[in-house]
Amino acid sequence: MGEVVLKGVGKSYGNVVAVRDVNLTIKDQEFVVLVGPSGCGKSTTLRMIAGLEEITAGVIAIGGRVVNQLPPKDRDIAMVFQNYALYQHMSVRDNLAFGLRNRKVPEAEINKQIAYAVKTLGIEPLLERRPRQLSGGQQQRVALGRCLVRNPAVFLFDEPLSNLDAQLRSAMRLELKELRKRVPTTSIYVTHDQVEAMTLGDRIVVMKDGLVQQVGTPLELYRKPANQFVAGFIGSPAMNFIPMQVATTETDATLSAAGLTLKLNGERAAVLRKSGARDIVFGARPQHFVLNGAGSGLLPFQATLSTSEQLGDQQLLDARVGDTPIRIAGVDPFLRLDDGVNLPLGVIAENIHLFDSKTGLALT
Amino acid sequence: MTAASSTELSLPPVRKGFWAMLAPGGGKMLFALAAIAIAFLFAFPVLWLFLTSIRPESGVYYVHRGTEFTWHNYLEVIQQENIYKAFWNSFAISTLATILSLGVTVTSGYMLSRFKGPIPDTWFSLIYVLRCIPYISWVLPLFFVTRQWGIFDTYWGLLLPHVAVHICFFSWIMKGFFDGIDPSMEYAALIDGCSRWGAFFRVAMPAALPGMTALAILCWLYTWNEFLFALLLTSHKTPILTVVMAQFVHELGMEWHLMSSTAILALIPALIVTIFGQKYVIRGLRV
Numbered sequence A: 001m002g003e004v005v006l007k008g009v010g011k012s013y014g015n016v017v018a019v020r021d022v023n024l025t026i027k028d029q030e031f032v033v034l035v036g037p038s039g040c041g042k043s044t045t046l047r048m049i050a051g052l053e054e055i056t057a058g059v060i061a062i063g064g065r066v067v068n069q070l071p072p073k074d075r076d077i078a079m080v081f082q083n084y085a086l087y088q089h090m091s092v093r094d095n096l097a098f099g100l101r102n103r104k105v106p107e108a109e110i111n112k113q114i115a116y117a118v119k120t121l122g123i124e125p126l127l128e129r130r131p132r133q134l135s136g137g138q139q140q141r142v143a144l145g146r147c148l149v150r151n152p153a154v155f156l157f158d159e160p161l162s163n164l165d166a167q168l169r170s171a172m173r174l175e176l177k178e179l180r181k182r183v184p185t186t187s188i189y190v191t192h193d194q195v196e197a198m199t200l201g202d203r204i205v206v207m208k209d210g211l212v213q214q215v216g217t218p219l220e221l222y223r224k225p226a227n228q229f230v231a232g233f234i235g236s237p238a239m240n241f242i243p244m245q246v247a248t249t250e251t252d253a254t255l256s257a258a259g260l261t262l263k264l265n266g267e268r269a270a271v272l273r274k275s276g277a278r279d280i281v282f283g284a285r286p287q288h289f290v291l292n293g294a295g296s297g298l299l300p301f302q303a304t305l306s307t308s309e310q311l312g313d314q315q316l317l318d319a320r321v322g323d324t325p326i327r328i329a330g331v332d333p334f335l336r337l338d339d340g341v342n343l344p345l346g347v348i349a350e351n352i353h354l355f356d357s358k359t360g361l362a363l364t
Numbered sequence B: 001m002t003a004a005s006s007t008e009l010s011l012p013p014v015r016k017g018f019w020a021m022l023a024p025g026g027g028k029m030l031f032a033l034a035a036i037a038i039a040f041l042f043a044f045p046v047l048w049l050f051l052t053s054i055r056p057e058s059g060v061y062y063v064h065r066g067t068e069f070t071w072h073n074y075l076e077v078i079q080q081e082n083i084y085k086a087f088w089n090s091f092a093i094s095t096l097a098t099i100l101s102l103g104v105t106v107t108s109g110y111m112l113s114r115f116k117g118p119i120p121d122t123w124f125s126l127i128y129v130l131r132c133i134p135y136i137s138w139v140l141p142l143f144f145v146t147r148q149w150g151i152f153d154t155y156w157g158l159l160l161p162h163v164a165v166h167i168c169f170f171s172w173i174m175k176g177f178f179d180g181i182d183p184s185m186e187y188a189a190l191i192d193g194c195s196r197w198g199a200f201f202r203v204a205m206p207a208a209l210p211g212m213t214a215l216a217i218l219c220w221l222y223t224w225n226e227f228l229f230a231l232l233l234t235s236h237k238t239p240i241l242t243v244v245m246a247q248f249v250h251e252l253g254m255e256w257h258l259m260s261s262t263a264i265l266a267l268i269p270a271l272i273v274t275i276f277g278q279k280y281v282i283r284g285l286r287v
Helices: A042-050 A092-102 A107-121 A136-150 A166-182 A194-200 A218-223 A228-233 A267-275 B026-053 B057-062 B072-078 B081-114 B118-132 B136-149 B155-179 B184-191 B196-207 B209-225 B228-233 B241-246 B256-286
Strands: A004-013 A016-026 A031-035 A057-062 A077-080 A154-158 A186-191 A203-208 A211-216 A240-248 A252-257 A260-265 A279-284 A289-291 A298-310 A315-321 A324-331 A342-348 A353-356
Touching (some): A016 A057, A042 A057, A042 A154, A042 A186, A077 A136, A077 B184, A107 A166, A136 A166, A166 A194, A186 A194, A203 A228, A211 A218, A228 A279, A240 A324, A252 A267, A252 A279, A260 A267, A267 A353, A289 A324, A298 A324, B057 B256, B081 B118, B081 B155, B081 B196, B081 B241, B081 B256, B118 B155, B136 B155, B184 B196, B196 B209, B209 B256
Parallel strands (some): A077 A154
Antiparallel strands (some): A004 A016, A004 A057, A240 A279, A252 A260, A279 A353, A289 A342, A298 A342
C-alpha cells in the first residue's frame, strides 16, 4: 500500500521557514500534484517525503510507516528529477539496474524488470547507450524506467517535464497519463505549470510561501478557488480581478468601481450581506465574458478595447474597465474590432467570484 | 525614384587596411608564423639544454660554435650511483605525494562543494589563508619541524609538506570539479539504495574522474619538478633528482654538461606523463 500521510510537516532553515504545517493524506494509487510559483515550498515538501531534506516539524508516513528518521533508500520510493539525474558514466542498462543491484536482487529478476520497463517505455534500442548520447525526451524515459524497475510504493516527480521543449512536453504529459493507467502507483508530482497540474492530477495541492492554499480536484480548484491566489494561479489566461466597493440593501447588493456598477441579488447578495465586507475583489475568468451579451444570468457592463490578439481559433481581447485592465478570451476570430471601441459585455453571473480584499479569501 | 529603388542592394564595403593588403591566405600564414615563433620561444631553452648536454665539457660555453658532439656526458651521469637513487626517490615521492594528496583533496573538495556549515567553512578559510602564505616562508619552519620530529631527510619529511601544500592548492580545483557535477545524481543514488559514502564513491567520484586524472597529473609533475622543499628538507640519505642536478655546481666549478644531460634524462618521465596525460588534463580542465 502506498498511502502517504503528512501531518503538520514543516521545514525551516534557521529563521527562514520554507514550509509550514502541511497536512495531507494521499490515498493509495492517487496522483497528487503540488503546484505553485517558485519558492513556494513544493519541491522542499517533495524532498522531505523523499528523505533528501530533513523534516523540522511534523510527521511523514509512507504505507503506514513513519519515515521521518529513515534514509531515502529505506522509504520504498523512486524519484524522477528535473534534469533526469542519470548516472553519466553508466549505460542505460546499468542505470536501470543500479537500484536493483544495490538491493541484491538476482540478475535474472533484474533482467526481467528491465525488459518490462523498456518495453513499457519503448526504449529497447537505447539500452547500451550512455545518457549523454540520448535526447532530452529519451533521457526522461530512462529516468522513468529507473523508477518503474524498482516497483516502489510511491513515485515522486520533481518538475520532470520542465527541461523539455513545449511540443515534447505535451507529448510526454500524455505518455505519463498513459503510463499512469498501466502502472497505477501512488504518485506525487511537483510542477510550477498549472496546465500540467490540471491535466495530470487526481487532486492538486496549491502552495504559496510555504503554505498550502487549497487541496482539491482540478475542477474544484477551477470552479471554487478558496482564495484570490488560487483563483489567479489556476486557469489560463489568468482570472480578471477588479477591486470594488459593496453597498447592500435588504434584497440586493451593488458593487461599484470606476466605470462599473454591478447589481447582485439572491444568494450572492446574501453572502455579501452576511460577510459585511465593504471592499472586495471581483473575479471573473476571461472565458466567462459574453460579447454583446444581455439577458438573464448575465451581468452587463461596458469596457474599452485596448488591443486584440489573434490566436487563430479565437481572439484574446485586452480591455479596460475604468482603470482596471481585463482580458476576454474565446472571441470569434473573424470578428473585426478596432482598438478603442466600446465593448458591451456580459459576465456570466453564476461564474463570478468574490474575494475579501483584506484576507483574499473567497466569500461563499 | 520610388521608395523601393532607394534601398538598392549594395555590395559590402571593401575592407581596407593591413589585412586587406595581404595576399589571400596571408592572414593565416602570418598567424601560423606567430604561433611557430611563440612555440620556439618556449622550446628554445630546452633545445639549448639538449645541445649543451651533447657538447664536451670544453664546448659548453660555445654551444653555438663548433661541431664536436658526444654522448659521453650521459654515460658519465648514468655511471653515478646517486643518480639512480635520486631517480627512484623522485619517482616514489611524486607518486606517493600524488596518491596521498589526491585521497585527501577529493574528499575535501567534495565536502567544500556539497556541504554547508561550520566545519566546511572553517576548512575553507584555513586553506584560503594557508594558500596566501608565500611558498618560501614555509621552508624554514618545516626544516625545524622535520628535524624535531626526526623525519628530516626521509620520505615522510618530504612527503608531508608536499601533501599539505597540494591539499591547500588542489582542494579548490577539486571543489570546482564537483560544483560542475549535478548533485541530483547523488540524490538519485541515495534513493537507489546507496549510503552517503556510496553515492560519493559510486556516482560522484566516477563522474569527477576526468578532473581527478588531470589533477593527479599536475600533482605528479609539480612534485617531480619541485626544488625548494627537496633542497632544504633532504640530504644525502634521500637524494632527490632536482637537488642532485643542482649539485653539479660545486666549489670546484660548474659542470654544465653533466647538469644538462641529467636534466634531459629527468625530462623524459615528465614528458611521458605529459604526453599521456594532456588529453585528460585538457578534458579535466574543461569539465
